[in-house]
Each structure stands twice: as structure tokens, then as C-alpha cells.
Amino acid sequence: MRALERYRLRLRRKRFLWRAFRKRRELSVAADRTGGLRPDAILLFATLRNERVRLPYFLRYYRQLGIDHFIFVDNGSSDGTGDYLAAQDDVSVWHTDKSYRRSRYGQDWLTWLMRKHADGRWALTVDLDEFFVYPFCDTRPIRALTDWLDGLGTRAFPAMVLDMYPRGRIDAQPYQEGKDPFETLQWFDAGNYTISVNATYGNLWIQGGPRARCMFADSPEQAPSLNKVPLVKWRRDYCYVNSTHMLLPRRLNLTYDRSGGETASGCLLHAKFLSVLGEKVSEELHRKQHFADSREYLRYAETLNEDHDLWCKWSEKYVNWRQLEILGLMSKGCWA
Amino acid sequence: MSVGFVMLCHTALDRAAAVARHWASAGAPVVIHVDTCVPKAEVDAMRASCAAHPGISFSRRFRCEWGTFGLVRATQEAAARMLALHPEVQHVFLTSGSCLPLRPLGELQAYLDRQPQTDFIESVTTAEVGWTMGGLDAERFTLRFPFSWRRHRRLFDAYTRMQRKLGVKRRIPLGLIPHLGSQWWCLSRGTLSAVLNDPNRPIYDRYFRRVWIPDESYFQTLVRLHSTRIESRPLTLSKFDHEGRPHVFYDDHLQLLRRSDCFVARKIWPGADKLYHAFLDTQRPAAAGVEPSPAKIDRLFSKAAERRRLGRPGLYMQSRYPRAGHENGCTAGPYSVFHGFSTLFEHYDAWLSKTLGLRAHGHLFAPERAEFAGGDGVFNGALSDSAALRDYNPRSFLTNLLWNCRGERQCFLTGPADKLDVAAFMAGDANAQISVVTGTWAVPLSREQAEFSAVRRKAARFQRAETELLAVLGSPRVKASVRIWTLVDFVENPMEAIQSIFDEINPRAPHRLAEVPRMADLSGVSDFLQRLRNQGMMPTMVGDYSAIDAMLAAPKEHARPYLVR
Structure with a gap:
């Protein structure tokens, strides 16, 4: 990589950090419990809006993994999300009513909070519908993973988004608060992912899965990216570029092995296609706050309207992380 | 006849203390060395938690950076203290703070009593060993390594390259044949005191001060001068990955560790509650007289190393994307x-x-x-x-x-x-x-x-x-x-x-x-x-x-x- 190109990326990173610094004024604290955090606390960061229904299970899942503290940005929720979060002991919440899109889809806010609270700590950045799965997650807490990564000197851990879907119509089985979403979303696509290398940032660009297969079959280049690097040993001068798909500095994106071996990786089980998607889609289409003029949401709307089934006879039923490992969607690397 | 434990600790002191108490209450003396980088408050807490056991003592503290002579100094000091304080000790077992005994002390004692003059220390010549990392095997002993590999990698590499280019070679002290092996050993009283009281020790110490990773070669080399019977294998189960880092054991390895019949395993993740609970339980049934058999664990870890190094042919995924020519098989099958x-x-x-x-x-x-x-x-x-x-x-x-x-x-x-x-x-x-x-x-x-x-x-x-x-x-x-x-x-x-x-x-x-x-x-x-x-x-x-x-x-x-x- 040429020096000029490297310098350009450095400028971009500085610009993002500057943006985050300016956007800090848009955040007002609703509950700040970060004061007593241990230096090795593992933090979870998320931006959310009207996710009250999903929250109880989300918190339960990540508490069980061993997340020490949650840091949320509540972007103008009106369904009691803010109050619910503020009442939790291990949660800090900041509130804002400002534009999600103009905050780089929430990244500017999170970058600021991460800069302040995640420096030197492991930070997991996810959406409310993403559930982190890593090798041995059924027997080893997330700290076992971060300790192991510390031992390797690895600062970033990749996890591909795995879209989970139900059999039959998406709205056929209504989701109830607190329930495991994967009781209905049991299925996923095992082997239709396309990969190319993003030369600028060095990351792999992964597309595919049921969304590419059913919603973007005519325009695959627009299909959503599935590569993510959600777990990072943060430093105050790091920033995410585009959601959590890639990071700056660039070296953090080189999470894959290029000489034939396998490094360790996980998956983010994506619980998007729940019955609650319908309301979300109509709301988001109205707000137009999402990436690429909410192109994805337009497709979701079409899919929801047509009597559409993401399921096909080659859909795989989810069992556990070992199954994903065998299918080659994630890897243990040399962790045993 | 008795075995004593020397324990080198630098993190998770509560776990180390629990293991030390376990041995002490079974009747074995323990000398603990704590790295100087550990804050005083933590060391004090550890001392307090061991205060009820007169068999546990603490040795003078040294800075034990990985790959430096500090580790050898700490070991020497603690071992000397063990020999001086506990004249009944016939074998000294070197362990780390993240070691865990897998079998009751009595079994280890009986095992050692059957072979009282034997020293259990992996000790092989550089020509025969294939597992050293970074291409430095014979050169460990003939070049100088004053810079830390972890902190000053560039200086380390540059200085090594310079010495190679200039053809500088150190003279190995007369009579020494460099040997390498696992850092964790169990030596008999006779051998250990002979190593520590060797009249040439100042010469050897000065030489090893600039050898790379002396903790893997100091005792391994010197026992060859003094020992009458060497069993060239460690009693500590300790596996390394392809980059020379120790593999870690977790709760889900419980059955595997049980069936390995090894005496001590390293290294245990400090959060592995189940392992500590299971193996520090004194009511545990004993498997008397069984030889250690780490083959199953070896297989597990060598498979993991292979997965990391070679991957699965034909698989392209988020953490395996080989560049052209490095695929190890472009596709999954014919x-x-x-x-x-x-x-x-x-x-x-x-x-x-x-x-x-x-x-x-x-x-x-x-x-x-x-x-x-x-x-x-x-x-x-x-x-x-x-x-x-x-x-x-x-x-x-x-x-x-x-x-x-x-x-x-x-x-x-x-x-x-x-x-x-x-x-x-x-x-x-x-x-x-x-x-x-x-x-x-x-x-x-x-x-x-x-x-x-x-x-x-x-x-x-x-x-x-x-x-x-x-x-x-x-x-x-x-x-x-x-x-x-x-x-x-x-x-x-x-x-x-x-x-x-x-x-x-x-x-x-x-x-x-x-x-x-x-x-x-x-x-x-x-x-x-x-x-x-x-x-x-x-x-x-x-x-x-x-x-x-x-x-x-x-x-x-x-x-x-x-x-x-």
C-alpha cells in the first residue's frame, strides 16, 4: 500500500474522530454507570430505537456470555426503551433525538462513547438483532475468548452476519417479549456466500445468504454486506468506518489468514426476520434514515407484502456453533 | 521422602494460592515466587490467604519478563530456599501459577519414590529438537540477545541480523553441551543442589544471561553435568501452539484432563471454575499406579494447530481467504x-x-x-x-x-x-x-x-x-x-x-x-x-x-x- 493511500486513510480516520467529537453534543446522559468499571471490563455498545420488545432477551443473552457493562445510545425511542434501560444496573444510556443518518448511522455517537469508555478494553459492537456466537461459546464465557486473543496479541475478532429466518411467512409466528428469537428463526443458508477483497480497507467483502438469494437476485452487487468485526480491543484512536463492517486503522481489518490457514472467527446470528419486522419496515421507510436511502427496507417491504418464504429445501436448521464450524461459516483457528 | 513445589506466579494469584494451599495441606512444602510487576496489595492478599499454612513460604522477587534470565534467577532463588528450609524434600517440582494438579499428591509422591534418583526434565540437543520457533535453535547459544523480543522486536531482529552478518559468535563455556526442553521440571535433591552449588555457576550464569529464553535451556543444559539418571520428559502436561504459545485448558477439557492421568497440567484459564473445583477436591478418587498418557490431548492440540496452519482445502470464508498460490487445494474435491x-x-x-x-x-x-x-x-x-x-x-x-x-x-x-x-x-x-x-x-x-x-x-x-x-x-x-x-x-x-x-x-x-x-x-x-x-x-x-x-x-x-x- 502506497504511503499516499495510507495517509489518506489516516486523514479519513481523523475526520471520523473529529465528527464524533462534534456529535458528542447531541448526546445527553440518561444513566451513566461507567464510573466503577474495572479496567478489564468487557463492554457492549449499541445504538437502538424502539426496541423495547427485543431488549429483555438481548440483555439476558449477552449477560450470560459475560458482558460486564452495556452502553446504549437511545435514538428517540417512544416505546419505553429508554426507561427500561435506565432501570438496569449494568447499563449506561445516552439519549438523542438527532438524525441517525447524519450521525453515520449512529457510528459518530458510538465512536465518541467508545473513545471515552472503551480505551484499552474489549468492546463488542452489535445491533439489537445480532447475537454473537464464537467457538466454544456454550462452555466458555466471552472473557475466555478475549483472554486468549490477548495472549495471541490479536486486537480484532471477525464475525460474519448469518441471517436467520423462519419456515413460512415472516409474520406467521408473532414474537413475544423475552422469548428466544431463534425458536422461530431456526434456518439459515449454509453455503452461498461470495467473497471479495476490499483493496482500500483490506477487509473481506462478504455477501449472500437469504437476502441475496431472495431479495437481491437481480442486483447482487446491492446485496447487504455480511462481514463484520464486532469484537475489538479498543483504543481511543480507532473508529468504525461503515457500521461494524470495517475499521480504521486498516490493519485491524486483516482478520483472515492469507496463506491457507484459518484464524478464529465467529458469527452474528441475525434475528431480523421476526414478526416485529413489519412495523419496523413501515416506520423506517417513512423516516428514511437508513443506508442508501433505505434500499434494504424497500426490499423487505416487497418481501413482506408478497406472500414470501425465505425457506427452501436446502435451508440448514441451526443446532450450535459446532455446526457452523463444520459448515465452514466460522472457525476455531488454533483454539482448542 | 517428600516432594516440594516451587511456584512462579505473575497473574491470577488467587488461583495460584488455592493450588499452593492444596499442596500444603496435603503435606508438601511450597515456595512461591511472585513477579515484581505484581502490585504489592495483591501479593499481600496472597500472603494473607496462605498465612495459615506454615509449609508455604515466599522467595525473593525478581522481574520475570518472558525470554529473559529473570525467570532463571527466580527459579534458582526459590529452589535454594526450598532446599535450605525443607531438608526432608527429595524432589523439587517446578510449576507456574497457572498449573493445576490433576492427581492427588500421594500418587505423585509414590511415583517419585519408585524412582528416587531420577530427574524428570525434558532435555534434548538443539540438533534433535524440531519445535523451536523463529528459526533460532543453535543460535540461541551463540548469539547475544540483550533486547526484549516482546517489547523491542525490531531491535531484537536487527541486532540478531547484525551479529549474523558480522559473524560474531559467543564461546560456549567449556564442558557445556547446549540442551533445550520444557521449562517445567522435577529434579531430585542431589541434582538440583549440585546445579545450584556448582563452583562454576558464576561463569554459567553470566553466559546464560545473554542466551535467548534461558529458562528453556539453563537447567536443561546443566543437569547433563550432574545428573545420574535423566528421564527426558516433563511431568507437567504443557502444550504449545504453532507459534510457541502455551495452549490453555478450560472447563470443557475436564474429561480429557481426567483421562490424561498426568500429574500437573499447564496452563489453566483462571476462570475455569469447574476445573479448579474438580481437581482441588481432596475427596477425588485416585487412579493409583497409572502412567501419564497425554496422547489424546496431544491429538486435540495438534489438530488445532493443523487447522490454523493449513486450514480446510477449498474453503473460502471470513477467516480463510488464501491469496493465489497459497490455497492448499483451490477447491474442496475433484x-x-x-x-x-x-x-x-x-x-x-x-x-x-x-x-x-x-x-x-x-x-x-x-x-x-x-x-x-x-x-x-x-x-x-x-x-x-x-x-x-x-x-x-x-x-x-x-x-x-x-x-x-x-x-x-x-x-x-x-x-x-x-x-x-x-x-x-x-x-x-x-x-x-x-x-x-x-x-x-x-x-x-x-x-x-x-x-x-x-x-x-x-x-x-x-x-x-x-x-x-x-x-x-x-x-x-x-x-x-x-x-x-x-x-x-x-x-x-x-x-x-x-x-x-x-x-x-x-x-x-x-x-x-x-x-x-x-x-x-x-x-x-x-x-x-x-x-x-x-x-x-x-x-x-x-x-x-x-x-x-x-x-x-x-x-x-x-x-x-x-x-x-
């Missing part, structure tokens, strides 16, 4: 590509499926859609038949298909009308078997009723596509098994050609081909080709087409030369 066969034979894919007993695909790279076996819209792994999705990344499409169907040989057809962008990739893939009959497009075109100029344009397009394909398959970098015939060469003896392909697919097939695919009617092909030629297009891919008519005119048995005799 597959066969038949180019031009579908226009020469009727229902060739169905015949293939039946004859080979597998699911043969149609034209996977057809312009309209991927023709999966059985005509399905999706295939294994939810692979879509959409041409747009396929053409977006044809290479991923192919490698996905082969990965999804690993263990089952894939066969598919191609033709000049297909999208053959992926041909170059297949040509470079040793798993590919590519059989090409060029010019078979003449057979359907000869019967096409459309205007001749349109047919001619089509023929020219197909011929160009095949010329390009042949250029790709003729490259010197081809790794695939490639067979190429012209139409005329092929129809002269098609069964022999097909048999040769099948023999390669299944070399141990019990019998030769019995049933033959039906060949299309070739009459009119040579007229058609002559007409093309007359119109100004030179058909180069067909061969000497005048031979076709001669074949058709020949007596009956010659007219169907593809019948097996």
Missing part, C-alpha cells in the same frame, strides 16, 4: 467438466448420472440459469440458480458448490454458449478434470432453420469462445487434467475417449462401460461446415470434417464406432 458433450450426445447429463451413480449437473454456467442436477432452483447450501448471482462471482459460485457437496464428485457440462469466465480458475486447479470436444456446436447449428448469416455469426461466436478456452487450457500454469479432441477426432472412437475419462474418475471400476450415450445424427454436418467455409468463415475447431462423411458411409459396424466390442 470434479469433472465436460465441454461440448451435450451437443454431441443426447441427454448426456442423465447418462452420466446413471453411469457414474451421481448427480450430474447440466450447464452450470448457462446464460439463463445454473442448470443444477434435477432442475432445482436451489442446490446444496441454498445455492441459487440465478444467473445474476452466479455471474456476480462465478469463482465463489464454483468453490461454494464444491464445498457444499464435498465428498460427492461433481460433474457438469459446459459449451461455447456458456459464460466461461471461471475457466482460468478451473485450469489452475488440480482437482479439475476438463474434457473438451471442440466444434460440436456444428451439430445443432447444421440443423438450425434460421437465416444462414445469423447462423454463421453464431458459429463464429462459438468458435471464438472455444479458441479462448483452448488458449486458457494451453497455458503453462495449468494444473487440471485436461483432454482435448476436435469433433472429428472424437467421433472416430468416442468410447475409448470416454472410457479414458471414466478410468481417471474411478480407476478401480470393476467393469468397462456397458451402456453408451446416444450420439446425435451427424449427417449434414460436413455440408454445413463446407457452406460456412464457402461463406468466408474458416471452421478451425472441428478437424478434418471430410472424414465425417467417410465414417457415415462406412459399413454398419464402422458407422457406430462407439459401440463397445
Whole structure:
């Protein structure tokens, strides 16, 4: 990589950090419990809006993994999300009513909070519908993973988004608060992912899965990216570029092995296609706050309207992380 | 007779203290060394938690940075203290703060009592050891390493390079033969005190101060001077990954560790509550007299190291994306590509499926859609038949298909009308078997009723596509098994050609081909080709087409030369 190109990326990173610094004024604290955090606390960061229904299970899942503290940005929720979060002991919440899109889809806010609270700590950045799965997650807490990564000197851990879907119509089985979403979303696509290398940032660009297969079959280049690097040993001068798909500095994106071996990786089980998607889609289409003029949401709307089934006879039923490992969607690397 | 433990600690002191108390209450003295980088408050807490056990004492503290002499100093000091304070101790067992006893102390004691003069220390010469990392084995002893490998990697590397270039060599003290081995040992009182009280010790210490990773070579080398009986294996179960870092044990290794029958294991993750609970339980049933057998654990970790180093051939995923030439197998399994066969034979894919007993695909790279076996819209792994999705990344499409169907040989057809962008990739893939009959497009075109100029344009397009394909398959970098015939060469003896392909697919097939695919009617092909030629297009891919008519005119048995005799 040429020096000029490297310098350009450095400028971009500085610009993002500057943006985050300016956007800090848009955040007002609703509950700040970060004061007593241990230096090795593992933090979870998320931006959310009207996710009250999903929250109880989300918190339960990540508490069980061993997340020490949650840091949320509540972007103008009106369904009691803010109050619910503020009442939790291990949660800090900041509130804002400002534009999600103009905050780089929430990244500017999170970058600021991460800069302040995640420096030197492991930070997991996810959406409310993403559930982190890593090798041995059924027997080893997330700290076992971060300790192991510390031992390797690895600062970033990749996890591909795995879209989970139900059999039959998406709205056929209504989701109830607190329930495991994967009781209905049991299925996923095992082997239709396309990969190319993003030369600028060095990351792999992964597309595919049921969304590419059913919603973007005519325009695959627009299909959503599935590569993510959600777990990072943060430093105050790091920033995410585009959601959590890639990071700056660039070296953090080189999470894959290029000489034939396998490094360790996980998956983010994506619980998007729940019955609650319908309301979300109509709301988001109205707000137009999402990436690429909410192109994805337009497709979701079409899919929801047509009597559409993401399921096909080659859909795989989810069992556990070992199954994903065998299918080659994630890897243990040399962790045993 | 008794065994004493020397424990080197630097993190998770609460766990280390629990292990020390476990040994002390079983009657074994413990000397603990704590790295100076640990804050005083933590050390005080540890001392307090061990205060009730008179058998536990603390030795003078040193800075133990990885790969430096500090670790040896700490060991020397603690071991000397052990020998001085506990005259009943006959064996000194060196452990770390993340070690865990897997068997009750009595068993270890009995095991050592059976071999009282034996020193358990892995000690091998540099020439024989294959596991050192970074290419530094003999050079550890002949170069100087004043810089920290962890903190000043560049200085370390530069200084090493400079010494190599200048040809600087250290003299190894007289009488020493460098040996290497695991840092964790169990030495008899006699040997250990001889090493510590050696009159030449100042010379040796000065020498080892600049050796790289002296904790893996100091005692390992010096015991060779003093020991009467060396068992060159450690009693501590400790495995290293491909980069020389110790593997860590977690709760889910409980059964594996139990069955290993080793005395002490390293290294245990401090959060492994279940392991600490299970193995520090004094009521645990004993497995008396069993030899340690770490083979199962060895296998687990060597498999993990292999996965990390070589990966799974043919898999492209988020954490494995080999650059060209480093794939270790471009695809997941062998597959066969038949180019031009579908226009020469009727229902060739169905015949293939039946004859080979597998699911043969149609034209996977057809312009309209991927023709999966059985005509399905999706295939294994939810692979879509959409041409747009396929053409977006044809290479991923192919490698996905082969990965999804690993263990089952894939066969598919191609033709000049297909999208053959992926041909170059297949040509470079040793798993590919590519059989090409060029010019078979003449057979359907000869019967096409459309205007001749349109047919001619089509023929020219197909011929160009095949010329390009042949250029790709003729490259010197081809790794695939490639067979190429012209139409005329092929129809002269098609069964022999097909048999040769099948023999390669299944070399141990019990019998030769019995049933033959039906060949299309070739009459009119040579007229058609002559007409093309007359119109100004030179058909180069067909061969000497005048031979076709001669074949058709020949007596009956010659007219169907593809019948097996």
C-alpha cells in the first residue's frame, strides 16, 4: 500500500474522530454507570430505537456470555426503551433525538462513547438483532475468548452476519417479549456466500445468504454486506468506518489468514426476520434514515407484502456453533 | 521422602494460592515466587490467604519478563530456599501459577519414590529438537540477545541480523553441551543442589544471561553435568501452539484432563471454575499406579494447530481467504467438466448420472440459469440458480458448490454458449478434470432453420469462445487434467475417449462401460461446415470434417464406432 493511500486513510480516520467529537453534543446522559468499571471490563455498545420488545432477551443473552457493562445510545425511542434501560444496573444510556443518518448511522455517537469508555478494553459492537456466537461459546464465557486473543496479541475478532429466518411467512409466528428469537428463526443458508477483497480497507467483502438469494437476485452487487468485526480491543484512536463492517486503522481489518490457514472467527446470528419486522419496515421507510436511502427496507417491504418464504429445501436448521464450524461459516483457528 | 513445589506466579494469584494451599495441606512444602510487576496489595492478599499454612513460604522477587534470565534467577532463588528450609524434600517440582494438579499428591509422591534418583526434565540437543520457533535453535547459544523480543522486536531482529552478518559468535563455556526442553521440571535433591552449588555457576550464569529464553535451556543444559539418571520428559502436561504459545485448558477439557492421568497440567484459564473445583477436591478418587498418557490431548492440540496452519482445502470464508498460490487445494474435491458433450450426445447429463451413480449437473454456467442436477432452483447450501448471482462471482459460485457437496464428485457440462469466465480458475486447479470436444456446436447449428448469416455469426461466436478456452487450457500454469479432441477426432472412437475419462474418475471400476450415450445424427454436418467455409468463415475447431462423411458411409459396424466390442 502506497504511503499516499495510507495517509489518506489516516486523514479519513481523523475526520471520523473529529465528527464524533462534534456529535458528542447531541448526546445527553440518561444513566451513566461507567464510573466503577474495572479496567478489564468487557463492554457492549449499541445504538437502538424502539426496541423495547427485543431488549429483555438481548440483555439476558449477552449477560450470560459475560458482558460486564452495556452502553446504549437511545435514538428517540417512544416505546419505553429508554426507561427500561435506565432501570438496569449494568447499563449506561445516552439519549438523542438527532438524525441517525447524519450521525453515520449512529457510528459518530458510538465512536465518541467508545473513545471515552472503551480505551484499552474489549468492546463488542452489535445491533439489537445480532447475537454473537464464537467457538466454544456454550462452555466458555466471552472473557475466555478475549483472554486468549490477548495472549495471541490479536486486537480484532471477525464475525460474519448469518441471517436467520423462519419456515413460512415472516409474520406467521408473532414474537413475544423475552422469548428466544431463534425458536422461530431456526434456518439459515449454509453455503452461498461470495467473497471479495476490499483493496482500500483490506477487509473481506462478504455477501449472500437469504437476502441475496431472495431479495437481491437481480442486483447482487446491492446485496447487504455480511462481514463484520464486532469484537475489538479498543483504543481511543480507532473508529468504525461503515457500521461494524470495517475499521480504521486498516490493519485491524486483516482478520483472515492469507496463506491457507484459518484464524478464529465467529458469527452474528441475525434475528431480523421476526414478526416485529413489519412495523419496523413501515416506520423506517417513512423516516428514511437508513443506508442508501433505505434500499434494504424497500426490499423487505416487497418481501413482506408478497406472500414470501425465505425457506427452501436446502435451508440448514441451526443446532450450535459446532455446526457452523463444520459448515465452514466460522472457525476455531488454533483454539482448542 | 517428600516432594516440594516451587511456584512462579505473575497473574491470577488467587488461583495460584488455592493450588499452593492444596499442596500444603496435603503435606508438601511450597515456595512461591511472585513477579515484581505484581502490585504489592495483591501479593499481600496472597500472603494473607496462605498465612495459615506454615509449609508455604515466599522467595525473593525478581522481574520475570518472558525470554529473559529473570525467570532463571527466580527459579534458582526459590529452589535454594526450598532446599535450605525443607531438608526432608527429595524432589523439587517446578510449576507456574497457572498449573493445576490433576492427581492427588500421594500418587505423585509414590511415583517419585519408585524412582528416587531420577530427574524428570525434558532435555534434548538443539540438533534433535524440531519445535523451536523463529528459526533460532543453535543460535540461541551463540548469539547475544540483550533486547526484549516482546517489547523491542525490531531491535531484537536487527541486532540478531547484525551479529549474523558480522559473524560474531559467543564461546560456549567449556564442558557445556547446549540442551533445550520444557521449562517445567522435577529434579531430585542431589541434582538440583549440585546445579545450584556448582563452583562454576558464576561463569554459567553470566553466559546464560545473554542466551535467548534461558529458562528453556539453563537447567536443561546443566543437569547433563550432574545428573545420574535423566528421564527426558516433563511431568507437567504443557502444550504449545504453532507459534510457541502455551495452549490453555478450560472447563470443557475436564474429561480429557481426567483421562490424561498426568500429574500437573499447564496452563489453566483462571476462570475455569469447574476445573479448579474438580481437581482441588481432596475427596477425588485416585487412579493409583497409572502412567501419564497425554496422547489424546496431544491429538486435540495438534489438530488445532493443523487447522490454523493449513486450514480446510477449498474453503473460502471470513477467516480463510488464501491469496493465489497459497490455497492448499483451490477447491474442496475433484470434479469433472465436460465441454461440448451435450451437443454431441443426447441427454448426456442423465447418462452420466446413471453411469457414474451421481448427480450430474447440466450447464452450470448457462446464460439463463445454473442448470443444477434435477432442475432445482436451489442446490446444496441454498445455492441459487440465478444467473445474476452466479455471474456476480462465478469463482465463489464454483468453490461454494464444491464445498457444499464435498465428498460427492461433481460433474457438469459446459459449451461455447456458456459464460466461461471461471475457466482460468478451473485450469489452475488440480482437482479439475476438463474434457473438451471442440466444434460440436456444428451439430445443432447444421440443423438450425434460421437465416444462414445469423447462423454463421453464431458459429463464429462459438468458435471464438472455444479458441479462448483452448488458449486458457494451453497455458503453462495449468494444473487440471485436461483432454482435448476436435469433433472429428472424437467421433472416430468416442468410447475409448470416454472410457479414458471414466478410468481417471474411478480407476478401480470393476467393469468397462456397458451402456453408451446416444450420439446425435451427424449427417449434414460436413455440408454445413463446407457452406460456412464457402461463406468466408474458416471452421478451425472441428478437424478434418471430410472424414465425417467417410465414417457415415462406412459399413454398419464402422458407422457406430462407439459401440463397445
